[in-house]
Amino acid sequence: MTAMTGRIGETVDRVRAEVAALHSHLTRWGLVTWTAGNVSARVPGADLLVIKPSGVAYDELTAATMVVCDLDGTLVAGDHAPSSDTAAHAYVYRHMDHVGGVVHTHSPYATAWAARGEPVPCALTAMADEFGGDIPVGPFALIGSDAIGRGIVQTLSGHRSPAVLMRQHGPFTIGTTAKDAVKAAVMCEDVSRTLHLATQLGPVARLDPADVDRLYERYQNVYGQR
Numbered sequence: 001m002t003a004m005t006g007r008i009g010e011t012v013d014r015v016r017a018e019v020a021a022l023h024s025h026l027t028r029w030g031l032v033t034w035t036a037g038n039v040s041a042r043v044p045g046a047d048l049l050v051i052k053p054s055g056v057a058y059d060e061l062t063a064a065t066m067v068v069c070d071l072d073g074t075l076v077a078g079d080h081a082p083s084s085d086t087a088a089h090a091y092v093y094r095h096m097d098h099v100g101g102v103v104h105t106h107s108p109y110a111t112a113w114a115a116r117g118e119p120v121p122c123a124l125t126a127m128a129d130e131f132g133g134d135i136p137v138g139p140f141a142l143i144g145s146d147a148i149g150r151g152i153v154q155t156l157s158g159h160r161s162p163a164v165l166m167r168q169h170g171p172f173t174i175g176t177t178a179k180d181a182v183k184a185a186v187m188c189e190d191v192s193r194t195l196h197l198a199t200q201l202g203p204v205a206r207l208d209p210a211d212v213d214r215l216y217e218r219y220q221n222v223y224g225q226r
């Protein structure tokens, strides 16, 4: 591992361990095939991010294999090339100050909705809880520039959903923390699957917007251990 010194080095090492461990949720919840997914986290107190190395198998990911980039996506520390989605993650961090973590997968049901360019309709209380409405579709964009990141930010800015289905590509999720972004990716695939099954049986009705608001406020502010 390319060492970074001092207090920032300690912080980076902690974030590297956290990001490495979070990748195990992508395989545990069936969100990725081969290496087609990545998790990143913003480094607190620094214009840096930690992200997965490109194309490295999940069972080979360790804190030491995580790479550190600046918020332009340039490699700062690490012995591997950064994820091919680093530019998208970095763009989100530059333009959404509240975001501490970003996840991208090709999880099958969410990616099927992305293939069709259709938002996942908010027809379940679980969707109101986690997404506050539909899961929106973002524009088609080729990898390798700021285009994907711009599409994520344009779609999610002012939107309650932490997930966006990038058209004909797959879901990207954001969170206050990287763990929150991973949870959003897990829940995005879960509701995408359920709504897929439901729509196979016939039309589904969206929840009343007032009910969505009430469910979202409760889940975001009361649910769980506070």
Ligand SMILES: O=C(CO)[C@@H](O)[C@@H](O)COP(=O)(O)O
Residues within 6 Å of the ligand: 035, 036, 037, 038, 052, 053, 054, 055, 056, 082, 083, 084, 085, 104, 143
């Ligand atoms: O979607 C793509 C490439 O089109 C990437 O997210 C996926 O292959 C994962 O790439 P990385 O292994 O993170 O570089």
